[in-house]
Amino acid sequence: MTELLTSATAFAPATVANVAVGFDLMGFAISGFGDTVTVRHIDEPTVKIDEITGVVPDLPLEAEKNTAGVVLLRLLDKGVKSGGFALKIQKGIPLGSGMGGSAASAAGALVAANKLLKNPLPLEELYLLSLFGETLAGGAPHGDNVGPCLTGGLLLARSVSYPVDLVHLPIPSEIRAVVVHPHICISTKEARAILRSDVPLKSFIEQSGNLAGFISACYTNDYKMIGRCLRDVVIEPQRAALIPGFADARKNAFDSGALGFSISGSGPAVFALCRGDEAATKVRKGIVEAFLRHSLPCDEWSGSISELGAYIVSFS
Numbered sequence: 001m002t003e004l005l006t007s008a009t010a011f012a013p014a015t016v017a018n019v020a021v022g023f024d025l026m027g028f029a030i031s032g033f034g035d036t037v038t039v040r041h042i043d044e045p046t047v048k049i050d051e052i053t054g055v056v057p058d059l060p061l062e063a064e065k066n067t068a069g070v071v072l073l074r075l076l077d078k079g080v081k082s083g084g085f086a087l088k089i090q091k092g093i094p095l096g097s098g099m100g101g102s103a104a105s106a107a108g109a110l111v112a113a114n115k116l117l118k119n120p121l122p123l124e125e126l127y128l129l130s131l132f133g134e135t136l137a138g139g140a141p142h143g144d145n146v147g148p149c150l151t152g153g154l155l156l157a158r159s160v161s162y163p164v165d166l167v168h169l170p171i172p173s174e175i176r177a178v179v180v181h182p183h184i185c186i187s188t189k190e191a192r193a194i195l196r197s198d199v200p201l202k203s204f205i206e207q208s209g210n211l212a213g214f215i216s217a218c219y220t221n222d223y224k225m226i227g228r229c230l231r232d233v234v235i236e237p238q239r240a241a242l243i244p245g246f247a248d249a250r251k252n253a254f255d256s257g258a259l260g261f262s263i264s265g266s267g268p269a270v271f272a273l274c275r276g277d278e279a280a281t282k283v284r285k286g287i288v289e290a291f292l293r294h295s296l297p298c299d300e301w302s303g304s305i306s307e308l309g310a311y312i313v314s315f316s
């Protein structure tokens, strides 16, 4: 007889969504920050949040109002088990930072719960359940944070319903990512609410060319084409004003040799992709300097895109 588990803990990484040209569709995982979620079996058929600690301690403890809580409630709706779950969330990703904090809590909770249940749910199911958390946090389901948070790497999450087509894209070996988080808070809901609902035909054509070109260049290791394609002509121009110092950070990033630069998710974090460690160090310094000139202290990170998605840290 297999023994039942009582508790499992998962780590879920921060993510950079959109990647300039894949709004709501593309994202990558980074190793610098993440949330850690412990899920415990309880007899009551409900979801309880016991505590939230770390960099965002004052999030709602009601399961329906928390991204980790709501995805486990939807998991229980599937009738997968008797009883329920109790949760402890340790936040490593700041709230409203643009680094996929709501996605990491949801993905971490689901990966830990799936472990408790002996892994009955395939990746696509975990992804679709995670989207309930994104709808709660951002007002609409989008898979560009939860997708790469679950799989690691650079991911195209083509759809938010079956068939979802989670496509793991190749990353040219010299690509390094830089992520800089200036210390202000932007609500994803608000950053989505300011977006126009229509896209001029000219911009649609340019953005489609850039997305297709970027993906193609990832397959052919064409760094120059990656540089030409990482230009967001649709979303960034509408959101840049939300981030003080954005134009200076962008200028410094390109002057320091970035292949591409844009907003990470809905901001205020920004990201750059660079060729090699030396370029990444220069670009990171340039971006931080720009924000400091605007009196904004930052968290900063650079390195390879992380191939590690949410994973089990321990179980008992």
Ligand code: HSE
Pocket (backbone or CB within 6 Å): 017, 018, 023, 024, 025, 098, 100, 138, 142, 144, 145, 188, 191, 192, 264, 265, 266
């Ligand atoms: N694609 C989403 C947005 C990501 O930019 O609104 C939010 O993290």
